[in-house]
Amino acid sequence: MxxxxxxxHAHPEIAxxxxxxxxxxxxxxxxxxxxxxxxxxxxGVVGTLRRGTSRRSVALRADMDxxxxxxxxxxxxxxxxxxxxxxxxxxxxxxxxxxAARHLAEAGRFDGTVxxxxxxxxxxxxxxxxMVEEGLFDRFPADAVFGLHNWPGLPAGRxxxxxxxxxxAFDVFDVAVRGRGGHGAMPHLAxxxxxxxxxxxxxxxxxxxxxxxxxEAAVVSVTQVQGGETWNVIPEEVRLRGxxxxxxxxxxxxxEEGVRRVAAGVASAFGVRAEVDSRRRYxxxxxxxxxxAIAARVAAEVAGPEGVTADLPPSxxxxxxxxxxxxxxxxxxxxxxxxxxxxRVLHCPRYDFNDEILPVGAxxxxxxxETVLG
Ligand SMILES: [Zn+2]
Ligand SMILES: [Zn+2]
Numbered sequence: 402m403x404x405x406x407x408x409x410h411a412h413p414e415i416a417x418x419x420x421x422x423x424x425x426x427x428x429x430x431x432x433x434x435x436x437x438x439x440x441x442x443x444x445g446v447v448g449t450l451r452r453g454t455s456r457r458s459v460a461l462r463a464d465m466d467x468x469x470x471x472x473x474x475x476x477x478x479x480x481x482x483x484x485x486x487x488x489x490x491x492x493x494x495x496x497x498x499x500x501a502a503r504h505l506a507e508a509g510r511f512d513g514t515v516x517x518x519x520x521x522x523x524x525x526x527x528x529x530x531x532m533v534e535e536g537l538f539d540r541f542p543a544d545a546v547f548g549l550h551n552w553p554g555l556p557a558g559r560x561x562x563x564x565x566x567x568x569x570a571f572d573v574f575d576v577a578v579r580g581r582g583g584h585g586a587m588p589h590l591a592x593x594x595x596x597x598x599x600x601x602x603x604x605x606x607x608x609x610x611x612x613x614x615x616x617e618a619a620v621v622s623v624t625q626v627q628g629g630e631t632w633n634v635i636p637e638e639v640r641l642r643g644x645x646x647x648x649x650x651x652x653x654x655x656x657e658e659g660v661r662r663v664a665a666g667v668a669s670a671f672g673v674r675a676e677v678d679s680r681r682r683y684x685x686x687x688x689x690x691x692x693x694a695i696a697a698r699v700a701a702e703v704a705g706p707e708g709v710t711a712d713l714p715p716s717x718x719x720x721x722x723x724x725x726x727x728x729x730x731x732x733x734x735x736x737x738x739x740x741x742x743x744x745r746v747l748h749c750p751r752y753d754f755n756d757e758i759l760p761v762g763a764x765x766x767x768x769x770x771e772t773v774l775g
Contacts, residue, residue, distance in 0.1 A: 406492050410492040412480075413485040414467055417521055423446055423521075430446070430517065434506050435450050441536075444521040449516050449517075450509070452513065453511070455512040455774065459514075459546070459547070460538075461501070461515065461547050462519075462725060464495075466491060466524055467482075467488065467491065468488045469484060474750075488749060488750065493762070494549065497762030500759065501763045501764075514542075518546075520532055520721075523721055529720075529725055530721055532725075533724045544729070545773065546726065547696065548725070549736055554741035554746070556737045557755055558704055559710065560736055560737070562734045562735070564694070568718055570685040572646075576601065578673055580637065580638070585632065585633040596671065597671035601641065601664055601675070602623045604666075605621050605623060617647070617652050619655075621645050625641065626639065648685045661677050688731070688732045688733060689731060692730050699768045734765075
């Protein structure tokens with residue numbers, strides 16, 4: 402598994418361009434005698450293993466993509482692709498699922514069907530949604546679906562699960578603030594979109610604090626501001642971009658409505674026009690109670706009862722595994738990657754997946770399959 406992981410690490414590929422990765426997975430799975438289907442969501446790969454006569458089935462998912470990031474680890478197996486890096490540990494996720502597939506193919510004790518789902522484009526592009534839309538669970542029926550992500554900051558080999566929402570929904574918005582340009586010394590002859598945009602950025606921070614119940618979680622972040630060319634010209638337009646996060650759909654509606662209302666209200670007060678374009682990206686990742694209980698039990702078998710955090714705090718980050726969990730009940734679990742020191746955090750150019758946890762993750766997949774299809 403370490404050799405696979407390091408080979409994948411050296412050859413990261415960005416969302417929907419995971420061609421070498423896809424071929425590597427298909428070839429390796431076929432070598433175990435696993436039936437392979439390639440091409441779902443472009444570069445997706447599904448391996449299928451059947452045993453016995455039961456019609457029960459389970460899907461296990463790993464993500465495939467790297468990030469558009471320049472690696473700075475200096476490791477001998479560091480990225481050979483400039484500007485691309487496995488900085489989220491998806492190399493490790495693939496290696497763990499391959500290890501489990503090999504063990505289950507050679508010595509698995511289960512009755513039913515297990516699908517090993519390798520999903521492209523987890524980062525930003527929602528490959529999980531595309532796989533579901535292209536008929537993942539029609540072509541590969543599964544009673545339940547499970548995901549596993551390494552988690553820096555959680556001790557190496559420790560599992561974290563929680564029933565209900567584990568990751569937040571994620572939406573994006575663009576605001577075009579249009580005024581009338583003019584001389585920086587004669588603002589009375591212009592309509593200044595810069596001052597209006599500044600007011601909007603501040604006022605957006607009242608949406609969560611004044612419109613969302615204090616016991617619910619939500620975030621509004623303006624992350625991009627563009628406008629103007631020089632010191633002495635009031636520009637025609639300023640563009641704002643940002644993202645919102647929340648767990649409950651009704652909170653999402655309050656936040657989206659809030660962005661529109663505040664933008665329109667501030668625009669009216671300042672005499673500019675505001676055009677708001679907001680788009681849904683990922684829903685919340687919500688674990689089903691029954692499957693989460695199974696995942697916690699299996700994690701305790703692998704890591705010992707002391708090795709499982711059964712009430713992992715939810716994160717306002719987002720995951721496109723959410724689309725699979727909307728289609729089938731299941732559980733998204735976290736596996737500790739060790740201390741989050743020296744930049745060993747997800748999406749950092751100095752991050753590296755911890756090879757020590759490869760056997761732990763693979764054992765989790767094997768035990769989970771043998772439990773669900775036992
Ligand atoms: Zn990531
Ligand atoms: Zn990730």
